Amino acid sequence: MSTFIQPQYSNVHPGVxxxxxxxxxxxxxxxxxxSFSGLxxxxxxSVVAAVLVVAYEVMDNVIDGxxxxxxxxxxxxxxxxxxxYSGTIRNxxxxxxxGLDRWAHGQAKARADxxxxxxxxxxxxVMADLHSAITRQxxxxxxxxxxxxxxxxxxPGLSARAIRLGGADLKAYQRQNS
Numbered sequence: 470m471s472t473f474i475q476p477q478y479s480n481v482h483p484g485v486x487x488x489x490x491x492x493x494x495x496x497x498x499x500x501x502x503x504s505f506s507g508l509x510x511x512x513x514x515s516v517v518a519a520v521l522v523v524a525y526e527v528m529d530n531v532i533d534g535x536x537x538x539x540x541x542x543x544x545x546x547x548x549x550x551x552x553x554y555s556g557t558i559r560n561x562x563x564x565x566x567x568g569l570d571r572w573a574h575g576q577a578k579a580r581a582d583x584x585x586x587x588x589x590x591x592x593x594x595v596m597a598d599l600h601s602a603i604t605r606q607x608x609x610x611x612x613x614x615x616x617x618x619x620x621x622x623x624x625p626g627l628s629a630r631a632i633r634l635g636g637a638d639l640k641a642y643q644r645q646n647s
Contacts, residue, residue: 513558517547 524543589595 512562513551513554516554517550520550521547 521543524539524546585595585599589599
């Protein structure tokens, strides 16, 4: 009588699986903390330091026998505070970073507009290009008004600030070429 034995052995060693999951967990933790910016860490550290200074002043008035218990309670509160406010501080820092990015982008755009107007004052070809861009923007705005599209749709062209900055120069250019 012949029998076939097919044992089911694992293809992966359990120790290797544990090490791989530990490495994956460490990578996720590293990714989580890498998004925690240095400014948030500095702010959080300064808040914790202020709490520790106040707690030290309170502990200075306590009898020396309870000092170890007070230190343990103080550090427990410090770690709970770190865990509790880390997400909030991360959100505040990311929001302020986005706001600063928008501000810097606006400043760069304003400087570019000013440079363009300086160039346009000295070069009639650039002024003609700006004139055609403004005319195109006005015609697109009129077409948008006729079609009554959503107000969020923006026509490509110059910004209102650019038109305001160079409006007098463009009018003079238009009179000169008319």
